[in-house]
Amino acid sequence: MMKRLKKLVLTSVLAICMMIATAVTAFAHREVKTYNVSVSGHRAEDTGRAIKYHNGKQDYGKFRIALDSSSVKGNITLKVRMENSDHASRGSGKVTEPNTATINNSGTKGYYYHLNLIRENILGGSTVVTGTWSPDQPH
């Protein structure tokens, strides 16, 4: 009887542990994408899509972009816009080189989003920019 009870308790504890682990993993998950695109001031460039794990209004739901480097002299500013698959805006802001920006948005978890990058200055020519971005914030 005791043996059976022990087995039952052990199995239950294991099951609970697994459930918590799964929940924590799902909660902490976020997709991080790298980008290496040529941006100019007259046409927005797509960074490639990523899935969103948190709603925009949640604490971890802000989207994050790191602009590591560009191929021009001086630290440029990019206008950033998070868009859904229909290219409708779900939040926008700016990021300067070589910094990171965390921007509010109205994206919904479970959907794919991408960023549109464009230079602030149309007469600055095009430049290759590199960095990372994620539709969610790190924990």
Added chain:
Amino acid sequence: MKELTKYRLFNRYRIIVTVAFISGLFVTWFFASGLYEATLGFNANAEDIQGSAKEVQTFLIYQLLDLDTYVSSTFNYISCIVPILVTVLTILFIKEKNSLFINLYVRHNKRRTVLIQTMLSHSVLNGLTIYLGFIIFLLVGLVINKVPVSFNRDGLDWLFGENFSIRHCFLYYLLEGVIKFFVFPYIYTLFSCALSLIYKKTYQCVIVVLIYYFFGTIIFAIGFNFVLLSPSHTLAFTSIHNYFIGYSLVPLSIPLIATIGIIILFFVRGEEY
């Protein structure tokens, strides 16, 4: 107020240019800031909207209503249109040179002084016209945009402390505007006026300045990646981070030197004017 000053100030060309400049700023802001997409172009039936579409739309509009987004959305318009408007305003000087100058020469002994004074006076008026247009746009923006600014432009941080543009965005753009909307039009008007001394046709004074501005930008900024000599740099420097604002005046040295050179050459040759 002198009749001549009245004529220069309230000329229909100047009024048309001012109205065109201001209305262009508002139209650009509406489309370039994303406000059009968040209002008239908003799709309330988008797949990823769960819950209230109105709430999403309000959020998107609210996000755009800060003073920095308001002004920065017009940067491209400013860097393309300001040189055109400034050179168009120079037509007033050319018209005056071809008609009223004869009367002024009768009253004054020194023709050179009359010429230089008129050029300087037109340059100041053109600078004030464009700057006033921008101030009106900025004042309207101060009323419309109530969301606190979160993005810093560090051009004046060395003078007023860290995050100056976040703390006093209106003041930042007002001060920065002196370079973009007064000094730039001032120098380019002088340049265009000086060209009118060597070119017979009015359109040449406009075209040559614009060719210098746009081709110079393509060659220096886009071709050689050397923005410091790019003519458009004076109007576009706000987009560069970690930057000393004084560098934005460097590109103006070329039209200024050219202006002085043309005037000296003109006087040395003793040509009729």
